[in-house]
Amino acid sequence: MPIIASNFKTNHTRKSTTLFVNEVNNFLKKNKISNEVYIFPTSTSLDHFETVPNLIIGVQNAYPTTSGSFTGEIGTFQLNEFEIKTILIGHSERRHILGETQETITKKYEFYKNLGYKIIYCIGEPLEIKKQGIEKTLEYIYEQFIGIDVNYSNLILAYEPVWAIGTGVTATIDDIKNVHNAIKQKINKPLLYGGSVKVENVREICQIENVDGALIGTASWKVEDFIEILENTKDL
Numbered sequence: 628m629p630i631i632a633s634n635f636k637t638n639h640t641r642k643s644t645t646l647f648v649n650e651v652n653n654f655l656k657k658n659k660i661s662n663e664v665y666i667f668p669t670s671t672s673l674d675h676f677e678t679v680p681n682l683i684i685g686v687q688n689a690y691p692t693t694s695g696s697f698t699g700e701i702g703t704f705q706l707n708e709f710e711i712k713t714i715l716i717g718h719s720e721r722r723h724i725l726g727e728t729q730e731t732i733t734k735k736y737e738f739y740k741n742l743g744y745k746i747i748y749c750i751g752e753p754l755e756i757k758k759q760g761i762e763k764t765l766e767y768i769y770e771q772f773i774g775i776d777v778n779y780s781n782l783i784l785a786y787e788p789v790w791a792i793g794t795g796v797t798a799t800i801d802d803i804k805n806v807h808n809a810i811k812q813k814i815n816k817p818l819l820y821g822g823s824v825k826v827e828n829v830r831e832i833c834q835i836e837n838v839d840g841a842l843i844g845t846a847s848w849k850v851e852d853f854i855e856i857l858e859n860t861k862d863l
């Protein structure tokens with residue numbers, strides 16, 4: 628049964644997030660779907676959601692602190708208000724747009740690991756690396772594991788090639804297979820694929836060997852589409 632996750636990025640409001648979560652929750656309940664489903668809303672839309680146990684609300688980012696003086700950031704004091712225990716770390720947009728270094732990411736990872744958070748840890752190569760072939764790609768990806776305890780029991784990995792994120796260009800089945808097989812040989816953790824996953828291709832992608840689910844941005848933001856994605860994968 629694949630794990631399906633929606634990353635809202637900088638989309639939705641508090642109001643529309645509540646409607647979205649409630650609708651997904653009702654769908655899962657009504658259809659008795661027990662797949663693990665994650666939703667990562669914006670920090671401003673966190674709330675007390677009543678959900679079935681397999682619908683988990685996580686945070687897209689947080690600072691490795693309880694509270695303090697870190698302008699623009701949130702810590703566990705804010706997350707605890709909503710019993711958030713799941714976090715995305717290492718997303719390529721945080722690495723490449725927001726300038727997070729491997730060192731910053733490692734600190735965040737250690738902090739949230741020590742608190743027992745479920746961590747969805749993202750890795751993936753940019754286009755110029757992909758063009759250099761599979762060996763260079765894997766080399767680049769393995770560098771993103773430096774300082775990361777890959778034996779952590781509450782870890783899910785997400786392979787998201789940067790060139791496939793938000794571009795409409797999905798990696799080919801072979802691209803996904805090659806990278807997933809190689810990572811799985813080294814690290815035996817659930818491994819999601821992300822990067823232009825859509826209603827039309829989610830089922831095929833989730834059936835690839837060593838793909839344990841999908842982390843979806845753009846195609847998950849309309850609740851009808853996200854529900855269709857869940858519908859298309861529920862029996863896998």
Ligand SMILES: O=C(CO)COP(=O)(O)O
Nearest residue numbers: 634792793822823844845
């Ligand atoms: O970054 C992603 C999920 O975290 C993928 O984004 P898209 O589905 O928009 O390509």
